[in-house]
Amino acid sequence: MEMDEDNNGLHFAAFKGNDIIGVISLFAEGDDYQFRKFAVDHGVQKMGIGGQMLNYITDFAKTNGAKRLWCNARVSAMGFYLKAGFVQTGQLFSKNGFDYEILEKTITP
DSSP: OOOGGGGGSEEEEEEETTEEEEEEEEEEETTEEEEEEEEEOGGGTTSSHHHHHHHHHHHHHHHTTOSEEEEEEEGGGHHHHHHTTOEEEEEEEEETTEEEEEEEEEOOO
């Protein structure tokens, strides 16, 4: 799914050979960074690829001056993000039949 605002983001992919097996997009507004469109191919989930991608963009954001990294997390994936050090904000919403919560992580230099 492509959106006009995608031109303002950075897009990362994980590869296995020549195949893309994971994607994530990162958007900065000052020192506030949001990631979106985070997906790992179903056939290679639970192999640590998502965690590696999340660590990579966290380090990237930190290197580029981020103070906060956040996302609209599907409630069904909450455990993954909490394990990675994100915290719940209590800001819940539903969109297109899915329940989300905004999760965030403070990044320190």
